[in-house]
Amino acid sequence: MKNHTSFKIGGPVDLMIIPQNEGQLIDAISLCREHDLDFFIMGNGSNLLVGDGGIRGVVIKISEGLNKIDFQGTKIVCQAGALLTAVSRRAAEQSLTGMEFANGIPGTIGGGVTMNAGAYGGEMKDIIKKVRVLDKDNNILEYTNEEMNFRYRGSRVMDEGLIILSVEIGLEEGNYEKIKETMRDLTHRRTSKQPLELPSGGSTFKRPVGHYAGKLIEDSGLKGLIKGGAQVSDKHCGFVVNIDNATCKDVLDLISIIQKTVRDKFNVELEPEIRIIGEIA
The missing domain is CATH 3.90.78.10 (UDP-N-acetylenolpyruvoylglucosamine reductase, C-terminal domain)
Structure with missing residues (x-):
């Protein structure tokens, strides 16, 4: 697993599945559930610390196949495996503002929504409109932002063990040069203050109330x-x-x-x- 995580740490997994579309993902999950196989859904492994003994069961990695991004005016529909940085930069190219904060966050849309990722004053809850998920009974459900129970580094997905399939993001039309300038500024702040040149899992600890x-x-x-x-x-x-x-x-x-x-x-x-x-x- 060390070859699949940003920490570059972790022993072997029994089986890794890399689905290339949503149907394959659902089939893999259904098969694991049918045969009582332990499974774990991972994005690009940017906030994972995997044990030296590895993982028993199945890891389903979605960042290499389920990463489609579709623009519909100021709305973006993207699959759970799309990278936050990729979506943010594609939005900037379309002169859409509201997602600049996500440029440089090294995770996927699915992981970002699951933990309500955020940085520099922005959070996923600020831009999410709808979330399509697979529940524990393999039903496909859709939740609005208000139904997602977003909070600091948490959401309904974590509470109920849901699996994100795709999300709808709502942005606003903005000024291209201003958007790019904001992103350049945030990138400089990240690179100058964070140890991006070394393997890590990102911020190790949550922000304690009233402290850093x-x-x-x-x-x-x-x-x-x-x-x-x-x-x-x-x-x-x-x-x-x-x-x-x-x-x-x-x-x-x-x-x-x-x-x-x-x-x-x-x-x-x-x-x-x-x-x-x-x-x-």
């Missing part, structure tokens, strides 16, 4: 701390990065040290934002 995780970690004296091949980034303490063939255990041990230190020093609980799956060898 990175500042708490830095103020705890943990900047640059190394455990095995994992390190608290010395560029942005909110990121744990893979500097030397880190194992999942290295990262988890470092996360535990960070959590305990911040808890002892500031009485604040840090909750991981990265998703941890698989067998921890």
Whole structure:
């Protein structure tokens, strides 16, 4: 799995399926459910930490096949595997504004909607109109924005174990040059402040109420701390990065040290934002 995640960490999966269309995705899920096989839907693996023992069961990777993007005026209909950055840039080319914040977020539309991803003042809940999902009984349902129970890093998808098939995004007509300038500014802010040159799972922790995780970690004296091949980034303490063939255990041990230190020093609980799956060898 290390070849399929941005962290470059993780042992083997028993079986990986890469569906090329929605029908194949639904068929794969139905087959797994029919035979009681454990399965996991992944996008491009940008916020995953996979155990060193790998994953027992089936991983269904959607970012390589289910990535169609269709523009209908100011409305965009895209499949769950489409990359957020790709949709954002395509929208900019059409002079559509409202999705500039997503340029540079390294996940898929499906993952972004599931966790209500956001950055620099924008969130997916601000632009989502409708979401098509597959429920646990293989029914295809459609929810409006209001029915999605969006909140900070959460949604109805997480609550009910739904699988996103496609989404409808609503943007507004804007000025092309202004949109591109905003995107250039956000890209500069990301590249100058985040350790994008190293493997990671993105922001390691959710933002605690009233605080910033990175500042708490830095103020705890943990900047640059190394455990095995994992390190608290010395560029942005909110990121744990893979500097030397880190194992999942290295990262988890470092996360535990960070959590305990911040808890002892500031009485604040840090909750991981990265998703941890698989067998921890």
